[in-house]
Amino acid sequence: MPETTTIYPDYQFIQEIESYGPFGAEACFQCRKCTNGCPVAFAMDLLPDQIIRMALLGQRDTLLSCNSIWICIACETCTTRCPNKIKIAELMDGLKEMAIQAGIPCPQPQIRTLHETFLENVRKRGRVFELSFIRNYMFESGELRRKWNDGELSYDLKLGLKMAAKGRYLFRPSKIDGQEEIREMLAYAFAGKSKL
Amino acid sequence: MKVSYYPGCSLEGTAKDYAMSIQGICTRLNIQLDEIPDWNCCGATSAHSINHRASIELAGRNLNLATRPVRFGLPHADLLVPCPLCFNRLKTAALALEGDQKEHYRITLPDSVPQIWEIANFFAEDNMLRRVAKHVEHPLKNFKTVCYYGCMANRPPEVAEIADYENPMSLDRIMANIGATAIAWPFKTDCCGASQVLSRPETVTRLVGKLFTMAQQVGAQAIVVSCQMCQANLDMYQAKISADWGKHFNMPIYYFTELIGLAMGVPEAKKWLSGHIADPFTLLRELGL
Numbered sequence: 001m002p003e004t005t006t007i008y009p010d011y012q013f014i015q016e017i018e019s020y021g022p023f024g025a026e027a028c029f030q031c032r033k034c035t036n037g038c039p040v041a042f043a044m045d046l047l048p049d050q051i052i053r054m055a056l057l058g059q060r061d062t063l064l065s066c067n068s069i070w071i072c073i074a075c076e077t078c079t080t081r082c083p084n085k086i087k088i089a090e091l092m093d094g095l096k097e098m099a100i101q102a103g104i105p106c107p108q109p110q111i112r113t114l115h116e117t118f119l120e121n122v123r124k125r126g127r128v129f130e131l132s133f134i135r136n137y138m139f140e141s142g143e144l145r146r147k148w149n150d151g152e153l154s155y156d157l158k159l160g161l162k163m164a165a166k167g168r169y170l171f172r173p174s175k176i177d178g179q180e181e182i183r184e185m186l187a188y189a190f191a192g193k194s195k196l
Numbered sequence: 197m198k199v200s201y202y203p204g205c206s207l208e209g210t211a212k213d214y215a216m217s218i219q220g221i222c223t224r225l226n227i228q229l230d231e232i233p234d235w236n237c238c239g240a241t242s243a244h245s246i247n248h249r250a251s252i253e254l255a256g257r258n259l260n261l262a263t264r265p266v267r268f269g270l271p272h273a274d275l276l277v278p279c280p281l282c283f284n285r286l287k288t289a290a291l292a293l294e295g296d297q298k299e300h301y302r303i304t305l306p307d308s309v310p311q312i313w314e315i316a317n318f319f320a321e322d323n324m325l326r327r328v329a330k331h332v333e334h335p336l337k338n339f340k341t342v343c344y345y346g347c348m349a350n351r352p353p354e355v356a357e358i359a360d361y362e363n364p365m366s367l368d369r370i371m372a373n374i375g376a377t378a379i380a381w382p383f384k385t386d387c388c389g390a391s392q393v394l395s396r397p398e399t400v401t402r403l404v405g406k407l408f409t410m411a412q413q414v415g416a417q418a419i420v421v422s423c424q425m426c427q428a429n430l431d432m433y434q435a436k437i438s439a440d441w442g443k444h445f446n447m448p449i450y451y452f453t454e455l456i457g458l459a460m461g462v463p464e465a466k467k468w469l470s471g472h473i474a475d476p477f478t479l480l481r482e483l484g485l
Binding site for chain 2: 137185
């Protein structure tokens with residue numbers, strides 16, 4: 001017997017999602033082309049077609065706390081192939097933004113930390129300075145500790161030294177004149193939404 | 197010929213080799229690259245993932261700067277973008293800031309912005325192919341490669357404004373033009389895992405391992421790319437990916453601009469290649485290039 005769950009639909013929630021778009025989710029006829037082409041479906045708890053279905057049924061908590069919205073790499077294969085022109089990858093972004101605003105704990109904390117450390121780096125200098133971005137990410141995400149424990153760190157360190165020897169790093173960050181403009185821009189965009 | 201140029205952050209750092217090869221071939225081809233003054237990060241995956249407004253406005257600032265007069269002259273008609281993700285973000289911002297929701301954003305674009313070009317599509321235009329062909333001194337004879345386009349150069353088609361998005365041909369045309377053989381294969385636009393190399397490295401191992409397996413199966417000696425993120429993910433972890441897959445992957449990953457440079461006999465080409473992790477020289481030696 002397949003497991004059954006009772007769902008109480010909330011047909012208003014899709015309007016809230018669409019206010020982050022529009023994404024055109026209501027055109028979905030469940031052909032599953034999005035899921036069939038998704039390169040990371042193997043790591044998802046809800047498949048892309050299920051995300052859309054859940055969105056139309058207004059399953060807010062399920063959607064905003066699921067893995068899939070963070071697993072999505074934004075490769076745009078689903079959006080490209082959707083016969084109904086639904087912006088599926090963009091809808092995944094909208095859900096991430098909503099999840100952060102709602103203060104829902106992220107089930108893929110490294111991914112969220114990656115985005116936040118990246119944008120913090122942009123805020124500081126206007127451009128990304130790779131060395132400080134990667135260092136901050138490794139510390140803040142706990143990846144440094146994990147790699148140390150898993151014995152992966154030596155591969156990364158050797159690679160890092162090789163890259164340095166080959167002159168692949170910028171050692172002095174470039175700064176831009178419009179730095180203040182960028183700070184103000186990000187402050188406005190993130191006002192009251194998250195820590196940036 | 198003069199074009200505006202938006203290099204993007206990684207071409208200042210880990211993708212310096214890509215930046216040098218672009219500069220190198222453009223100098224030889226008499227194309228002047230005028231960097232957008234004071235450009236900023238486009239926001240990349242991180243901005244569009246967690247803050248839509250930031251993603252449009254960060255990219256939009258660069259478009260505004262690109263419409264300002266360059267070196268006391270008129271702004272150029274074309275804006276060349278080597279990083280496919282920057283390309284995607286700048287195009288997305290242009291569409292949003294010209295669309296029916298433009299009032300929503302705090303950046304206003306002037307009436308005309310330059311045409312935004314992803315670099316491989318730029319070099320695959322007929323006039324550019326002819327321009328390069330005139331300079332080819334050492335055609336890459338017997339060089340058998342697959343062309344790997346990745347995601348952002350051609351997707352989504354409404355943003356990239358590309359017709360052959362499921363089977364793009366820009367790099368294939370460029371390879372044929374410099375005497376190389378581009379082998380047809382089915383994974384041209386399959387994702388490499390991109391930024392998850394940091395946050396979920398196992399995704400990259402899985403996706404890139406698939407690419408290598410197929411590239412070997414169709415008899416490719418190399419993989420040609422136009423994206424520095426794809427280049428990094430394919431080039432830097434071959435030993436690790438081989439170990440995880442229990443296979444032996446050892447394949448040079450070239451930027452198409454490096455190969456154009458080699459074919460045109462640009463002397464610095466060997467220097468660009470020396471930045472790679474997977475050995476790019478053995479194959480070239482074997483082929484007498």
